[in-house]
Amino acid sequence: MGDDCLNDSCSNDGDTGIQPDWRSLLAGALEGICAQLDPSGQVFASIDTARRSVLILLACRLAKDIEEQMASTVDSAVFIQNNDTVAHYIMDFQRHARLIGIDITTVSDANVRWLLLTVKNLNSIQLLSIIHAVPAFEQSTVEVVAAATMTKDNYREKQQQRSQIDYNDYQQWLSTLHTVMLHDTIVSQDEYDCLMGLSEQWLGVRQLF
Numbered sequence: 001m002g003d004d005c006l007n008d009s010c011s012n013d014g015d016t017g018i019q020p021d022w023r024s025l026l027a028g029a030l031e032g033i034c035a036q037l038d039p040s041g042q043v044f045a046s047i048d049t050a051r052r053s054v055l056i057l058l059a060c061r062l063a064k065d066i067e068e069q070m071a072s073t074v075d076s077a078v079f080i081q082n083n084d085t086v087a088h089y090i091m092d093f094q095r096h097a098r099l100i101g102i103d104i105t106t107v108s109d110a111n112v113r114w115l116l117l118t119v120k121n122l123n124s125i126q127l128l129s130i131i132h133a134v135p136a137f138e139q140s141t142v143e144v145v146a147a148a149t150m151t152k153d154n155y156r157e158k159q160q161q162r163s164q165i166d167y168n169d170y171q172q173w174l175s176t177l178h179t180v181m182l183h184d185t186i187v188s189q190d191e192y193d194c195l196m197g198l199s200e201q202w203l204g205v206r207q208l209f
Contacts, residue, residue: 049133
């Protein structure tokens with residue numbers, strides 16, 4: 001999302017004075033964000049919007065580690081060009097992507113590297129766009145799951161008919177994000193608040209998974 005959404009043109013709809021729907025603005029920004037992070041289109045190919053957003057969030061957390069490593073290196077350019085060093089983060093990213101059901105092992109290292117090195121430049125509004133791209137879980141489906149007569153196969157069929165993401169997928173996404181944050185064996189207060197916020201936004205509950 002560019003600076004257009006931060007200037008006056010974003011606060012008014014032409015000369016009508018009508019405030020635009022902020023959700024539409026955020027949704028419209030996502031394609032631009034993905035083009036910025038994955039200009040080749042290879043990383044996000046065949047990945048639905050929700051999983052693409054979670055993948056970006058995973059990359060954001062790993063990018064934090066990369067940035068800290070670069071800060072401790074005398075020459076950042078040497079760090080970026082060091083294939084062995086960056087390969088570690090690429091493999092870590094691939095491994096965590098698999099935990100949320102995404103296989104990016106066929107994506108070139110150069111494209112994954114670009115994603116990991118550019119995702120740290122996202123601003124808060126762009127991150128908000130990414131988070132809101134994941135639809136909130138429909139609470140009514142919890143009652144369906146709890147029904148004793150509902151079989152697992154029947155439940156999955158209804159989920160597909162309703163284009164509803166499975167509750168377990170949300171849990172796995174949050175659990176994987178938690179795992180990445182535990183890289184240093186402890187979750188910071190900011191990271192904890194982030195996980196709680198995501199849980200509340202997506203599932204309507206504040207808890208770790």
